[in-house]
Amino acid sequence: MTKQEIEKTVRDVLAKDFEVDPARLTPQTNLFTDLDLDSIDAIDLVVRLQQETGRKVNPEDFREIRTLEDVVAAIEKIVAAAE
Secondary structure: OOHHHHHHHHHHHHHHHOOOOHHHOOOOOEOOOOOOOOHHHHHHHHHHHHHHHOOOOOHHHHOOOOEHHHHHHHHHHHHHHHO
């Protein structure tokens, strides 16, 4: 997956599963303060991204993630390591 494909996947998951208006999503969008996601939502996001990418996502890798850009970078790293 390319970075653009990963970003599109993350945006699609947030829009569809978390009912976030795609217009609100920028690389700097904070998942918690801007989108009002909580820790349960973060776990749900990890599960959905695992399903979408077909890669095992370690929740520990997501502890420091705050922005959409952080999510994309983490998934990009996981995909690259698996290839």
